[in-house]
Each structure stands twice: as structure tokens, then as C-alpha cells.
Amino acid sequence: MTVLTNTPDLAWKARLAGLLYLVIIIAGLGAELGLRGPLINFGDADATAAAILAAPGQFRLAIAADLVMALCDAGLAILLYMIFRTIAPGLALTAMVFRLIQTALIATSLMALLTAWLFLAQADQLSDASSLALVFLDLHAHAYDLGLVFFGVNSLIMGLLVGRSGVFSMAFGAGLAIAGLVYLTGSGLRLFAPEWSPVFAPTYALTILAETAFCLRLLLQKGVDRAEFT
Template structure:
């Protein structure tokens, strides 16, 4: 690996990447936990349907926040490639590809959320509508976790790149790699052992901590004197 030499251009790219990362973290958490999450109860289809129909603006805002996150994610993937490509070109390209695959999958899964809304809106009075809507919401959750499989691989690669860059402390690379392990483990549990997933969910706090720390480190990247 080739260590990075600090430059003004590299510092600008790093700060812009940090800004996009911050937008991703805020919009993603806001969409999932602040807007959509309070409306959904996977154990009660009727209550979920009633909550969504009673708060259409809130449900649509969650989709909009996820869309902002997806746009920012695509930009971040490209910027991180531009920053770390001289460290290890093949690894940097691989990280960008896996990152962009995740972005496409998450953006595509937004259509499933729209399908949820359309079922509830246009099938009003249909007995099976709440159950069908809940199935779409569950499918969206699976689609999101499928995207995180690819992001988990990206995080592992980014951990290696950051570790070998010489520009950022190795601890941040270790944190990203740990986040990658958590993402891969959680997604595998979603698909193959969903009954264990609730026990594992607190581990996602490590991903928030690691990614927020990396985000702030990018934002604070200084130009050489």
C-alpha cells in the first residue's frame, strides 16, 4: 500500500466526504427511527395500517429522507474512491463498487415503501390490505439488510484502506472493519436466523459509533501548512 501525502485537494475532498457522511447518518436515522419506525408494529398489521394512513406526510417524509441518504451515499462512494485510490487502486475501486451496489439496493427498496402506501390508499376496505402492507414493510426491511451485506464488505475494505493510508489514525480503520463485521452478521441473522436478530440489534450501536467517529475525522481533516 502507498501512504497518502496530505494536500489541499485531499483535505477538501475529505471534508466534503465528511459532510456527505453526516447527511447520511442524520437522514438515515431520522427516516428509520424518527419518522417510519414509530408508525410500524410488525406484530399488529391493523394498527400499522391505521398509523400510516393517519400520518401520510410523516410516512412520505421518511421516503424522502431515505432518498436524500441514497443520493449522498452515491456521492460519498465516489469521493472515498478519489481519496484512497492511490493507497491501493484495486481495493479502492472494489470498495466503491460494493458501496454503490448497496446504494442501488436501498434506493430500489423505496419502491416497496411506495407500494405499501399505494396498497393502503387504493385498497381501502380490502380485508387483506393491512396484512399485505405489513408484508411489503417486512420486504423493505429485508431489502435494506441485503444492501447492508454489500456495505459490510465495503466497510471491511475501507477499514483496510484507512489502516494503510497513513493519513488517518489506524483506530478509525479498525472501527470501520468492526462495523463491517456487525453489518454482515446482522444481515445474515435477518435472512437465516431472524429469531436471534433482536438479541443482536444492540451491536448496531458500534456501527453508529464507528461511522460517526470516521465522519467527524473526515470533517476535521486539515490542509497541510
């Protein structure tokens, strides 16, 4: 079985990947939970409109954070392919493609947020701007979950690659695989059985734990100069 060779080249790629991963985690959680989440109440269009209009900078900053996350995610997808392609080129390429599809869907979903903002910015000219804006905010949330379906598949494949790497502990691979199952299950519920989604929501803590652990492991990767063995 082919495994990774721990070299300085692998180390710098791993650390750069870890840095991008850290930005993704901070920007993604910051945008969804810290910035946008407090402004949106899907059960009250008028309250949501009032909250966003009262804090336009906060709403725009959430969009900017999501954009940064998407850019870093594209870079991370390529870097992880470069790291793991020696183990299984086909699997590594498949993982990269699924992650890039997720990135494209999440980036495209930002248009729904911008559309919602345009409706609210012209509320004085539209009779039902608040309701229309809420529809597009909900569309963004569903598009995000659709993207996580592809990310769930990516996480399952990455779990296999990490477990077979010979450099990273199999525990990190298992954690990523579990995260993939959570993403697939959670998105499936959100899209097809939304009444069960709130019950399942706490399990997303497992994805944060698994991805943060792998992120930190990448940041701490140290290469071994081949000359030491000659």
C-alpha cells in the same frame, strides 16, 4: 507501502465526504428510527395501517429522507474512491462498487414502501390492504438488510484502506472494520436466523459510533500546502 499525501486537495475532498457522511447518518437514522419506526409494528398489520394513514406526511418524509441518503451515499462512494485510490486502486474500486450496490439495493427497496402506501391509500377498494402493505414493509426491511451485506464488505475494505492511509489513525480503520463485521453478522441473522436478530440488535451501536467518529474525522481534515516544505 503507498500512503496518502496530506494536501489541500485531499482536505477538501475529505471534508466534502464528511459532509455527505453526516447527511447520510442523520437522514438514515432519522428515517428508520425517528419517522418510520414508530409507525410500524410487524406483529399487527391493522395497527400499522392505522398509524401510517394517521400520519401520511411522516411516512412520506421517511421515504424522502431515505432517498436523500441514497443520493449522498452514491456521491460518498465516488469521493472515497477518489481519496483512497492512490493507496490501492483495486481495493478502492472494489469498495466503491460494493457501496454502490448497497446504495442501489436500498434505493430500489423504496419501491416496496411506495407499494405499501398505494395499498393503504386504496384500502377501501381492497379487502386485505393492511396485510398486503405489511408484507411490502417487511420486504423493504429485508432488502435494506441485503444491502447492508454489501456495505459490510465495503466497510471491511475501507477499514483496511483507512488503516494504511498514513493520514487517518488506524483506530478509525479498526472501527470501520468492526462495523463491517457487525453489518455482515446482523444482516445474516436477519435473513437466515431472524429469531436471533433482536438479541444482536444492540451491537449496531458500534456501527453508529465508528461511522460517526470517521465522519467527524473527515470533516476536521486539514491540508498542508506542499509549498511549506520547499
